[in-house]
Each structure stands twice: as structure tokens, then as C-alpha cells.
Amino acid sequence: MFKSTKVNRRTGESRSSGQGISAPHHSFANRIRSWRSHxxxxxxxxxxxxxxxxxxxxxxxxxxxxxxxxxxxxxxxxxxxxxxxxxANDNVQMSLYLQNDISDKKARKITADVSRWDSVSGTRYISPQEAKASFNDMEGFAGIIDSLPKNPLPGVIVLTLSEHSLSSEKAINLKKKAMGIKEVASAKIDLEWLQxxxxxxxxxxxxxxxxxxxxxxxxxxxxxxxxxxxxxxxxxxxxxxxxxxxxxxxxxxxxxxxxxxxxxxxxxxxxxxxxxxxxxxxxxxxxxxxxxxxxxxxxxxxxxxxxxxxxxxxxxxxxxxxxxxxxxxxxxxxx
Amino acid sequence: MIRFDGVTKRYDSGQEALSDVSFELDAGEMAFLTGHSGAGKSTLLKLIMMMERATQGEVWIDNQKLAKLSARHVPLLRRKMGVVHQNHQLLFDRSVYDNVALPLIVAGYHSRDIGRRVRGALDKVNLLHKEKMNPQTLSGGEQQRIGIARAVVNKPPFLLADEPTGNLDPTLSAEIMQLFKEFNQVGVTVLVATHDLALIARMHHRSLILRDGALVGNGATKMPSETDSNMDET
Structure with missing residues (x-):
């Protein structure tokens, strides 16, 4: 049943030399190769x-x-x-609402002054007439202002603030400085929602x-x-x-x-x-x-x-x- | 070389499976380990395979003290031993070929060598034609031979067998023993645990006889008739 004659040929060949007492060892490269293939x-x-x-x-x-x-x-x-x-940070704005009855000429002068301030990167003056015109453009508001005896909208100077002025401390100082101008009725900065x-x-x-x-x-x-x-x-x-x-x-x-x-x-x-x-x-x-x-x-x-x-x-x-x-x-x- | 130096194994349950066992098996020697069931044969083999550690005394394999062997080195020791288990320990989720190839894959052989060696080992136990089959579909004797092929496939210096002929008829048993003898003739140290005394008597090899965990006979080729009759009862 068993092929006894095969012993010497199959297993004997390598055994007869060193009696095989040590563990089977193969070269390092072979080891790495078999490790990778495994x-x-x-x-x-x-x-x-x-x-x-x-x-x-x-x-x-x-x-x-x-x-x-x-x-x-x-x-x-x-x-x-x-x-x-x-x-939004890039265009944080401060709006200076002027007192009523400030002439356009006076308002433009203030605008020019303000534009030289630190941390103000841009200014734009919106006269009461312009404000009224854009108000009229809005759906549903057309004619409302015309029906009033007098244009109630004040002139507004819109300041675009540079990014560096965005810390709340600086912004508050800027707001105080703006309020210091006597023609400015109020100043509003839309920073709070950002914070x-x-x-x-x-x-x-x-x-x-x-x-x-x-x-x-x-x-x-x-x-x-x-x-x-x-x-x-x-x-x-x-x-x-x-x-x-x-x-x-x-x-x-x-x-x-x-x-x-x-x-x-x-x-x-x-x-x-x-x-x-x-x-x-x-x-x-x-x-x-x-x-x-x-x-x-x-x-x-x-x-x-x-x-x-x-x-x-x-x-x-x-x-x-x-x-x-x-x-x-x-x-x-x-x- | 396998050497036991006053080895005692006590299990956690308090049962003493081996008491003060000492013997030495030279490289290339073949011996039988015998005794009634529960005498400690399996425990002795388990100590060699590092499935258990001795409670007292020293087990030496190849001048290596097993007690000093760290868990990391146990796999390397096991690669030096082909083990034929009583219950085969074959995996039924893969083919005969893949079962026999397992020790080679574990040891990191190249796939080309694996094919050659697996076929050689299967040819040796005359099961080459069944390499693609699932071991579950084979007979008990064939399963045992697959177990032997797997035990010798990486040409280990030691071959241990635990009741390899346990449930085989006498003809098959004799053939399996003949196979072990042939491995021994090419230099493998063989230790076979068996209670098949008739078989041992015919083989003319050294016998280690265990009784209740103690080594009571070492070296005699022929069984003392008294022991013989005692063991026939069990």
C-alpha cells in the first residue's frame, strides 16, 4: 500500500547529509520573497x-x-x-447715519476725511436723494416716501473696513471715533452677527x-x-x-x-x-x-x-x- | 535529542499527570511510549510540543531548555517537529493538498518548493491521486496518512505520534508503523505513543513505559509479561 522504496529517494536525499536537526532555513532574500507572496x-x-x-x-x-x-x-x-x-469678513461695513439737514457738500467733506482713517479701505456716500431712489426701487415700497411731506431718510456714509480692524476692540474704537463727529447721528457696524x-x-x-x-x-x-x-x-x-x-x-x-x-x-x-x-x-x-x-x-x-x-x-x-x-x-x- | 530531567507535570486541577520522569532519546533514535490510558503519554508529548509546560524538572530539545523558551520561539520549535495526532487535526474546509501544504506555508516556503514537497509527501503515503479531494470524504486510514504526510512534509528532525494506529485495523497499523520506521532510517528521531503492545513487540525498538505518570520501564524491547497482561485489561 505504501511506497516504501521511495523513502530514500524522496525524503532521504536531504536528510542523509545533516540529519536535519536544525529548523529549515532559507536565504534572507527568499524569506522576504515568501513573506511578500504570503x-x-x-x-x-x-x-x-x-x-x-x-x-x-x-x-x-x-x-x-x-x-x-x-x-x-x-x-x-x-x-x-x-x-x-x-x-463676509472681506466686506464688513460700518454705516454712519448723518444728522438731517446736512448739506451734500458737507457730507462729502466728512466722507473724504473719514476715508483717510486707518483701517478704512473704502467709503461711499449715499445722499438722501439716492437713498430715496433705491428705496423706491424696492418692491412694495414705491411711492411710500413720496407720499410723505418730507424725505425722512438721512445721508449715509458707508465705510468698508479692512480685515485688520475686525477685532471687536478695534471695531468699537472705530465706532467711538465716528460717533465723535458731530454731524454723525449714529454709527452701526454689522460685526455682531459675524462674531x-x-x-x-x-x-x-x-x-x-x-x-x-x-x-x-x-x-x-x-x-x-x-x-x-x-x-x-x-x-x-x-x-x-x-x-x-x-x-x-x-x-x-x-x-x-x-x-x-x-x-x-x-x-x-x-x-x-x-x-x-x-x-x-x-x-x-x-x-x-x-x-x-x-x-x-x-x-x-x-x-x-x-x-x-x-x-x-x-x-x-x-x-x-x-x-x-x-x-x-x-x-x-x-x- | 529529547531529554527529560526529573519532569513533573501537575495540572491546575491538582492531578499529577507525570511524576519525576527522566529519560533521553538520542538524535536519530526511534522509541515507543506506552502505558495504559491516562498514564501520561499525551501529557509527555504535549510537553515536548510546548502545548504544556512542566511544573518541575527540565525538558530539553536539541540542547535547548524548553522552560527558557519564550512564547515567541514556540512556533520555531514546533516547526522542527512533525506531529501525527490521534484525531488527525485536519481541516475540512480545504483540500488534501492544502492541508499537507500548511506547515510549508507557515514556515515561509516558496510556492514552487511547496508544490514539489507536498506531492512528494503525498506520494510517500500513496495518496497523490487524492490531492484535490476534501479529507472529509476519505476513510479514517487515509485521513491518518494525510496527517502523516503533513507531519513529514517539511522534513522535520523530530516525528511525534499520539496513538497513530488508534482506530485502524492491524494491517493498516503495521503499514503506518513501517512508514515511521522508514522515516527513522533516514535520520528522523521518532517517538510513537501507543498502547498497541503486539505491534511494539514486533518492531524491536526501545520502549518507555509509563504507569500512573511514572516511568516504570525504559529500554526493554520486549514487554514484561506482567505489564503486558496488566495493560490488556485497560
Missing amino acids: HRLVASQSIRRLIATPVSSMMTILVLAVAITLPAALNIAISNVAQLTGQ KIHAILGLAQQVSAVLTVLLSIGVMLVVGNTIKLSIDNRREEIIVTKLVGATNAFVRRPFLYMGLWFGIGGALIALALISLCKYALTSALESLSLAYGGEIALSGLGLTNSLVLLVLAALLGWLGAWLAASQHIRALEPR
């Missing part, structure tokens, strides 16, 4: 394993995608708002940071739990592999790749979801953007950030898998 093998095998159970793999990937999309979308929303308010938005943005950024950290932990836990189940399913295989001399790193490898694929899969779906959201919001924003003079363009994630997201998600998946695998595989010893 990585390739394990990488493709772990993908095939994921495809073999499409429903459960997809469920995990979708959970990861949602967990990745939430903080990413929030960050994009915040950067969009920050961009919008950044544009509020900045405060809200700051808060939103903190919330987003906390959310990012929490959901990153979530991603690791989801991957870790899935990997743990996978390890439990392959318990027998792991024990037998360890019996024939596998290191923990060898046994861990397919699970690490699985975590990596989960992370990358989740990130890809998340990127698709983000594009979808952007597409859906763009049409909704078009009407809003028309109302604001067509200046609002929604920015997405961009190529660099998309790549960063992909790499981070892959890392989180790998890390989650590593945490689960190193813990559970060490415990799985042949008994």
Missing part, C-alpha cells in the same frame, strides 16, 4: 472571504460608512460655513472633533467585533495552524487584512454618500445662492481630503482588527 495571498484570500459572505460583509461596511460619513459631512458643512463667513457665527462655528468644530473621535472608536469597535466573530468561526483552523508552527503574526495577518478592507470599503461608500449629499444639496442651494447674488458654491471633500479619509479609515480598520486579533489569537492555544 501577504499577497492573504490579501486576496481575505477579500474573497468577504465576498463569500456578501450580506454580512456589506452590513458591516455600511455601518462603517455611516460612522465615517457623519463626522466627515459635519466637517465639510463647517468648512463651507467658515468659507462663507470668510467671504456670533464665529462662536457657533467654534462650538461646531469642537462638537465635530468629539464626534470624530467617538465615531473613530466606533469604527474600531465594529471592525474589532466583526473580526472577533470571524476568529471564533476559524478557531479550529487557528489551532491547527499554530500546531504546525505558525507565529501569532502569521495567524493574525488575514484578520488584519480583513480589517483593512473593511476600513477601505467603509470609506469608499462614505465618499459616495458624501458626493450624493453634496449633489442633493447643490440644487437646494441654488435658489438660496441666487438670493445672495450667486456667490455660494458648495465645496466637497476634494481629492487630498478624500485620500486622507481613505487612509485614516483603512488605518482604523486595521487597528480595530489588530486590537481584536492580538487579544483573541493569543488566547487560542492548542490544548
